[in-house]
Amino acid sequence: MEEALNLKELFFVLRKKLLLIIGITLLSGAVGALFTHYFINPQYNATTQILVNQLNSGQSTLYTTNAVQTNTELVNTYSVIIDDPSVLNQVIQNLNLNMTAGQLAGLLTVSPVQNSQVFSLTAKTGSPEQSVRIVNNVAQVFRMQVKNVMKVDNVSILSPATQASSSAKVAPNLKMNTAIALALGLMLSVGLAFLLDYLDDSIRTQKDVRRKLGLPVLGVISHMGRRQQQMERINSFSATPSHHHVNGGAEHAEAK
The missing domain is CATH 3.30.1890 (Bacterial polysaccharide co-polymerase-like)
Incomplete structure (x- = not known):
């Protein structure tokens, strides 16, 4: 059970850093191909x-x-x-x-x-x-x-x-050197992904609470984005004048 949990955690880290891994791997392959083509004498x-x-x-x-x-x-x-x-x-x-x-x-x-x-x-x-x-x-x-x-x-x-x-x-062998560069980039990116995850102590999701602290989640406070905040302000602003207008009308009726 513990081994399955560890494998699941490894998969979670790789999935979370997938873009980083792909980017570094492709960049390493491109650098290897360009260096082989332009800087190594045939x-x-x-x-x-x-x-x-x-x-x-x-x-x-x-x-x-x-x-x-x-x-x-x-x-x-x-x-x-x-x-x-x-x-x-x-x-x-x-x-x-x-x-x-x-x-x-x-x-x-x-x-x-x-x-x-x-x-x-x-x-x-x-x-x-x-x-x-x-x-x-x-x-x-x-x-x-x-x-x-x-x-x-x-x-x-x-x-x-x-x-x-x-x-x-x-x-030089362009295909072989590119393949070697891709393999090195993949190993480097995977190692970097695990290193960044190991150094990251922040908790952002419910899964982080359960995975890092081992505690159940009792409740969640939703986060209101900036756009939602702006919409709330607009709605409250548009509702206020109509309320004053109704009150004003009532007072004028009483005065008569």
């Missing part, structure tokens, strides 16, 4: 796929099980080499980028394909052309770096990035 991805293989000249082109396993392990090693400053600084020099090796590394994402000799290299920037230039140049410099340092030529670029495949905006 981001574009460009991805290229790199294959790690072994060249066995003079032998069968079919891979042995050990060779495939070795190449799969090399994928993890090469993923680390891509973020090495020797590779990134060369890319910065080639493209004349105004950034450090650490900043460039923050734009790159290496994603090994599980149980595969292929991994994906992705660059995310504010321009699709810039993303394509960076990711393709990083792949080329990485391929040459592996060949020069490790003395092996077992890296191939399967599919270079193109502007056509990188023209779609990947961030």
Whole structure:
């Protein structure tokens, strides 16, 4: 019974502050959508796929099980080499980028394909052309770096990035950000509604007396609004002259 009463009180508070909750929720969603659209710079991805293989000249082109396993392990090693400053600084020099090796590394994402000799290299920037230039140049410099340092030529670029495949905006997500803003606004407005109800000690209705004081209502004194007061004054004013006129007539009759 007490639990049902508490749920009823919660519903009463939500219903009383419904307009406040709806207003804050919609305002929060609108702010989130406008902020996402006008103040967050769009981001574009460009991805290229790199294959790690072994060249066995003079032998069968079919891979042995050990060779495939070795190449799969090399994928993890090469993923680390891509973020090495020797590779990134060369890319910065080639493209004349105004950034450090650490900043460039923050734009790159290496994603090994599980149980595969292929991994994906992705660059995310504010321009699709810039993303394509960076990711393709990083792949080329990485391929040459592996060949020069490790003395092996077992890296191939399967599919270079193109502007056509990188023209779609990947961030920010307007729908998702708006939904998040609406959810945050709803939680904030509900919390504010309960806080205002908790701080409000005023009693305005009979329900407030029963709900807050737990006392029965014995009687109610009606409230007369300003318009009703004005009408009462007009009626009383219009009734007074007629009364005097009747009295005056009676006195004049007696005088005769």
